[in-house]
Amino acid sequence: MSLDNFKDRNAGVQNYRLLELEPTPTTGWGKFKQVLIRSVKLELLVGLKVTIREMFKALFGGQMHTTKYPFEKLPISPRYRAIHEMKRLLESGHYRCIGCGLCEKICIANCIRIDTRYDENQRKEVSDYTINLGRCIFCGYCAEVCPELAIVHSGRYETASEQRASFTDFADMLTPLDELKKQKEFPGFGAVSPNADENIKKTPLAY
Amino acid sequence: MSGFIIATVIKAIVVLAIISALAGFGTYIERKILAFIQRRLGPMHVGPYGILQIAADGIKLFTKEDFIPSGANRLIFKIAPLITAATAFIALAAVPLLPEFHLFGITVRPIVADLNIGLLFVIAMMGVGLYGPLLAGMAQENKWGIIGSARTAIQFLSYEVVTGLSLLAPIMLVGSLSLIDFNNYQAGGIANWIVWKQPLAFILFLISGFAETNRTPFDLLENEAEIIAGYATEYSGMRWGMFFIGEYANMITIGFLASLVFLGGFNPLWIIPGAIAIVLKVSFFFFLMLWVRSAWPHIRPDQLMWLCWKVLMPLAVINILITGLVA
Numbered sequence: 001m002s003l004d005n006f007k008d009r010n011a012g013v014q015n016y017r018l019l020e021l022e023p024t025p026t027t028g029w030g031k032f033k034q035v036l037i038r039s040v041k042l043e044l045l046v047g048l049k050v051t052i053r054e055m056f057k058a059l060f061g062g063q064m065h066t067t068k069y070p071f072e073k074l075p076i077s078p079r080y081r082a083i084h085e086m087k088r089l090l091e092s093g094h095y096r097c098i099g100c101g102l103c104e105k106i107c108i109a110n111c112i113r114i115d116t117r118y119d120e121n122q123r124k125e126v127s128d129y130t131i132n133l134g135r136c137i138f139c140g141y142c143a144e145v146c147p148e149l150a151i152v153h154s155g156r157y158e159t160a161s162e163q164r165a166s167f168t169d170f171a172d173m174l175t176p177l178d179e180l181k182k183q184k185e186f187p188g189f190g191a192v193s194p195n196a197d198e199n200i201k202k203t204p205l206a207y
Numbered sequence: 208m209s210g211f212i213i214a215t216v217i218k219a220i221v222v223l224a225i226i227s228a229l230a231g232f233g234t235y236i237e238r239k240i241l242a243f244i245q246r247r248l249g250p251m252h253v254g255p256y257g258i259l260q261i262a263a264d265g266i267k268l269f270t271k272e273d274f275i276p277s278g279a280n281r282l283i284f285k286i287a288p289l290i291t292a293a294t295a296f297i298a299l300a301a302v303p304l305l306p307e308f309h310l311f312g313i314t315v316r317p318i319v320a321d322l323n324i325g326l327l328f329v330i331a332m333m334g335v336g337l338y339g340p341l342l343a344g345m346a347q348e349n350k351w352g353i354i355g356s357a358r359t360a361i362q363f364l365s366y367e368v369v370t371g372l373s374l375l376a377p378i379m380l381v382g383s384l385s386l387i388d389f390n391n392y393q394a395g396g397i398a399n400w401i402v403w404k405q406p407l408a409f410i411l412f413l414i415s416g417f418a419e420t421n422r423t424p425f426d427l428l429e430n431e432a433e434i435i436a437g438y439a440t441e442y443s444g445m446r447w448g449m450f451f452i453g454e455y456a457n458m459i460t461i462g463f464l465a466s467l468v469f470l471g472g473f474n475p476l477w478i479i480p481g482a483i484a485i486v487l488k489v490s491f492f493f494f495l496m497l498w499v500r501s502a503w504p505h506i507r508p509d510q511l512m513w514l515c516w517k518v519l520m521p522l523a524v525i526n527i528l529i530t531g532l533v534a
Binding site: 035044047048052054058063064065068 | 240243244245247251498499501503
């Protein structure tokens with residue numbers, strides 16, 4: 001390959017295709033003919049046809065594009081990373097968080113703060129859990145690292161509020177107890193993959 | 208005599224009320240149709256299907272600050288919107304809106320004044336309507352207004368010629384200027400419509416009608432992309448609203464003219480009675496204007512002049528010549 005090939009920076013031209021337009025008429029008779037042909041061919045009516053077709057599609061074909069937003073919402077991806085949510089155990093209703101502090105450790109924006117203590121049964125319980133949403137960059141590491149799938153991202157993207165803190169109070173982030181039956185497993189970042197069973201291998205015990 | 212005066216005054220008030228209400232309704236229809244064509248819903252939330260949006264817009268227009276720029280010629284600035292609205296309604300005076308009907312034992316002729324020069328009167332009044340945008344643009348001390356009024360002058364004056372010449376051929380056929388005579392000439396079914404005898408005149412009249420009412424392929428007077436709002440740049444509130452009502456009344460007038468002169472007017476159509484037939488025809492023309500607005504782009508002022516003087520006017524003259532030779 002010679003150097004000229006590298007110096008030819010006009011790399012995109014080869015992919016363009018010129019429209020097969022007739023040359024612009026220069027003579028008076030040529031211009032007259034062009035006008036006549038364009039008038040008789042009724043090219044303008046094509047535009048009318050297209051618009052009326054779209055109108056009938058919208059009105060009778062159910063292809064209206066409008067979503068009446070506050071009343072209707074478009075579905076979002078299950079992997080969408082919006083405001084955090086804490087899940088509960090389905091059997092007992094106790095929160096899943098075991099207070100391991102991995103989320104606090106991995107958080108690259110340093111926005112998670114977790115305090116734990118031993119309760120009367122000498123089990124670890126979360127005494128304080130806050131997320132500073134002013135710092136959170138919604139990277140999803142906390143949900144990925146969480147061994148219990150306790151902290152996950154919800155699809156709650158409407159984040160206008162009088163106080164940010166109302167989104168991150170631990171009690172409010174937890175699934176309400178009366179809606180425990182409706183709690184859905186988070187399919188997004190950090191969740192168990194759908195073919196997890198196939199990937200399980202026996203622990204080698206030979207050593 | 209006094210009965211005639213009372214009847215005329217009542218008719219004038221009824222026509223004014225109905226047409227200005229329809230002009231307001233026209234804004235709603237326009238927004239809805241354009242929305243449907245773009246697969247949107249249009250106004251939906253004020254009232255059922257957004258129909259009270261008209262009332263909301265009206266309240267907004269009425270309560271807006273009445274603003275006159277400091278350098279403007281105050282008197283002419285105030286008069287100009289009145290000219291547009293008034294001429295649009297005066298033009299409707301000579302248009303028979305519906306066939307005759309009986310009400311409380313009285314035969315009502317739904318035409319304010321059956322002039323023997325009806326068509327000429329309507330065209331003349333729509334021609335006078337050019338003073339509205341012209342004076343408005345020149346009175347407001349704004350360069351966009353000046354450009355808008357200059358465009359008004361060239362566009363309206365040029366297309367007056369085409370309107371007049373294209374209507375001349377049907378006038379030669381009918382031999383009268385009264386729109387009622389036009390209607391009676393086409394009595395007896397679709398085959399008698401003038402559009403079959405004068406297809407070219409019909410198309411020319413439609414094109415120039417779009418230009419006269421300042422509708423989209425020719426709406427250079429207030430083309431937002433080029434000259435802000437043209438002659439209406441400095442207007443707000445109800446003064447601007449009057450321009451709007453005048454424009455919509457003109458659209459309705461052009462619709463009536465096209466239906467009466469070319470499409471058989473208010474003659475009964477098969478089983479459809481005449482009154483409904485003409486309303487359908489006018490609605491079609493109204494829809495056509497919105498349809499064209501959604502589909503076609505503006506043209507440049509020089510293309511506008513080219514189209515008028517080099518294409519439409521020669522065609523209109525040739526059409527008259529042929530009509531004169533044949534008829």
